[in-house]
Amino acid sequence: MTKDMSYDVIMERRTEIMKTAVGIDYEIFESGSIAFDYERMMKETGYSFQEIKEIQETTGVGNTPVYELRNITQLARKFAPKGKGARIFIKDEAGNPSGSFKARRAATACYHAKRLGYKGVIAATSGNYGAAVASQAAMLGLKCIVLQECYDSRGIGQPEIIEKARACEALGAEVIQLSVGPELFYTFLVLLEETGYFNASLYSPFGIAGVETLGYELSMEFREKEGRDPDVVVITNAGGGNLTGTARGLIRAGARDTKIVGASVSLHGLHMASDTQFNKKSFTTGHTGFGIPFATWPDRSDVPRSAARPLRYMDRYVTVNQGSVFYMTELLAQLEGLERGPAGNTALSAAFYLAQEMDEDQIIVVQETEYTGAGKHINPQLTFAKENGIEIIIGDPSKEIPGKNIILPKDPSYIKIEELDLNKTKKSYIKNAINHVKATNATKEDLDFLVEDTKSNIEFVKTTLDELGISH
Amino acid sequence: MEAKRGDWVRIHNTILEVGQRATNIPEDTQNVPLEMWVKGFLLDESANIGDKVTIETYIGRTVKGNLLEVNPYYRHDFGKSIPELLYIGLQGRQILAEEGDNND
Numbered sequence: 001m002t003k004d005m006s007y008d009v010i011m012e013r014r015t016e017i018m019k020t021a022v023g024i025d026y027e028i029f030e031s032g033s034i035a036f037d038y039e040r041m042m043k044e045t046g047y048s049f050q051e052i053k054e055i056q057e058t059t060g061v062g063n064t065p066v067y068e069l070r071n072i073t074q075l076a077r078k079f080a081p082k083g084k085g086a087r088i089f090i091k092d093e094a095g096n097p098s099g100s101f102k103a104r105r106a107a108t109a110c111y112h113a114k115r116l117g118y119k120g121v122i123a124a125t126s127g128n129y130g131a132a133v134a135s136q137a138a139m140l141g142l143k144c145i146v147l148q149e150c151y152d153s154r155g156i157g158q159p160e161i162i163e164k165a166r167a168c169e170a171l172g173a174e175v176i177q178l179s180v181g182p183e184l185f186y187t188f189l190v191l192l193e194e195t196g197y198f199n200a201s202l203y204s205p206f207g208i209a210g211v212e213t214l215g216y217e218l219s220m221e222f223r224e225k226e227g228r229d230p231d232v233v234v235i236t237n238a239g240g241g242n243l244t245g246t247a248r249g250l251i252r253a254g255a256r257d258t259k260i261v262g263a264s265v266s267l268h269g270l271h272m273a274s275d276t277q278f279n280k281k282s283f284t285t286g287h288t289g290f291g292i293p294f295a296t297w298p299d300r301s302d303v304p305r306s307a308a309r310p311l312r313y314m315d316r317y318v319t320v321n322q323g324s325v326f327y328m329t330e331l332l333a334q335l336e337g338l339e340r341g342p343a344g345n346t347a348l349s350a351a352f353y354l355a356q357e358m359d360e361d362q363i364i365v366v367q368e369t370e371y372t373g374a375g376k377h378i379n380p381q382l383t384f385a386k387e388n389g390i391e392i393i394i395g396d397p398s399k400e401i402p403g404k405n406i407i408l409p410k411d412p413s414y415i416k417i418e419e420l421d422l423n424k425t426k427k428s429y430i431k432n433a434i435n436h437v438k439a440t441n442a443t444k445e446d447l448d449f450l451v452e453d454t455k456s457n458i459e460f461v462k463t464t465l466d467e468l469g470i471s472h
Numbered sequence: 473m474e475a476k477r478g479d480w481v482r483i484h485n486t487i488l489e490v491g492q493r494a495t496n497i498p499e500d501t502q503n504v505p506l507e508m509w510v511k512g513f514l515l516d517e518s519a520n521i522g523d524k525v526t527i528e529t530y531i532g533r534t535v536k537g538n539l540l541e542v543n544p545y546y547r548h549d550f551g552k553s554i555p556e557l558l559y560i561g562l563q564g565r566q567i568l569a570e571e572g573d574n575n576d
Binding site for chain 1: 487488492494497498500501504506507508509510511531533546548549550551552553554556557559560563564565567568570572
């Protein structure tokens with residue numbers, strides 16, 4: 001008998017396929033209402049912090065250097081009011097085996113797959129996570145498949161994604177490239193079922209716990225060098241895992257006063273699933289097209305309950321334009337001697353502005369960099385933008401229209417941020433959480449869960465529920 | 473014949489035809505098929521570009537598709553000259569060299 005592999009049938013089997021492919025029964029964490037036991041999920045399916053450190057040390061992950069960006073700090077101070085202009089630092093995560101912080105997530109996921117006896121791992125990613133999984137799989141002797149959304153219907157691919165495919169193949173992985181569309185998830189499910197491999201999801205408890213070491217290292221490094229924790233950590237935000245893991249690591253270290261700022265590239269107006277708009281964007285990650293939907297509903301990911309829950313930890317969420325990130329990437333090379341990939345510099349662009357709001361003796365940290373290379377570099381990315389009809393302008397970045405132009409700031413004073421209204425985001429999240437289980441009533445447990453999951457307070461949650469007509 | 477058994481090749485496949493695509497996606501995407509590209513060693517004795525072939529991928533999976541390329545290679549590079557970027561380093565260094573610390 002041949003199994004029915006049609007789109008609808010496979011999608012109906014998704015829960016069953018995922019359970020086999022992640023090895024977690026997510027049902028046991030559900031309350032039956034809005035709440036689910038996040039901390040229990042993180043604890044029971046994960047590893048102790050000590051174990052994770054050991055797993056990562058074995059595969060050469062983590063303990064990356066931190067650099068003080070003295071010239072960029074100095075430059076920010078030129079535009080700051082007297083006494084303002086915090087010291088800007090960067091954690092050079094490009095030093096990980098696969099060239100980005102994603103090695104931390106891949107290390108734990110691959111270790112777990114190996115321990116459970118899976119023969120291989122599959123990751124659905126067009127980003128740095130692919131090379132990270134391929135690299136860890138190579139070290140552990142696991143087979144690896146990376147599934148990418150790469151081309152539009154003309155067969156034209158984003159240079160950044162093509163470079164990542166090359167990196168995965170260089171590390172012995174099979175790379176499957178698809179054209180634009182969320183039905184990538186269907187192909188993913190078919191592959192999981194066919195191979196019986198482990199779903200090295202970015203959003204599993206193992207993956208997120210793997211990033212906790214980053215936040216923990218930051219706290220330890222700053223206590224050692226500066227005698228205190230950083231005042232602000234800025235984190236490039238897409239699916240929310242980088243932010244969640246880093247914040248949890250800082251909390252684990254006891255750095256409870258450190259403020260967490262999420263930063264995304266604004267791709268306002270571009271539809272992520274549109275074939276014709278796919279190659280109109282110049283960032284394939286760290287942008288609002290992932291950042292906002294994953295913040296307002298994290299459980300849209302490839303596992304039933306995402307371990308990446310950015311609203312739980314975020315104090316502010318800001319956006320920057322594409323041009324400012326390209327500009328900062330060039331400045332990082334020219335003034336600090338660090339040539340790194342653009343996507344990792346999203347948080348740096350935000351930090352450049354945020355530092356000007358802070359006192360001179362304060363510390364602001366950008367917690368990642370990523371590798372750069374052919375395709376994944378400002379020159380090929382801007383070349384590609386021009387070839388796709390995007391105009392490159394030197395001027396006022398606040399006038400940038402994603403998909404039409406990229407505006408490089410005409411001088412550093414033009415680098416600004418846009419503040420997102422986090423209360424609005426939190427309200428959207430609460431609405432989605434209710435719709436997810438079709439709730440008409442919220443229990444005491446639900447209220448506590450929603451307060452935690454939105455880093456808000458009971459009054460805020462109650463008011464939101466009243467607005468939505470949900471009794472509590 | 474353009475390819476023989478054992479050659480490293482790239483194949484192409486259609487996963488979902490127009491009409492089979494998810495309904496909750498933008499219209500422009502619904503109007504085109506969902507396509508796939510993958511590489512592997514040719515299992516057929518010989519084949520020409522466009523032929524329906526079977527390959528074994530690098531990790532040992534068997535996949536069918538239309539032969540697209542023999543000995544595929546990457547063409548991405550460091551792009552063309554972007555003169556618009558040239559002011560950034562010069563301007564940054566110049567501002568740093570100016571006297572005074574704060575903009576007050």
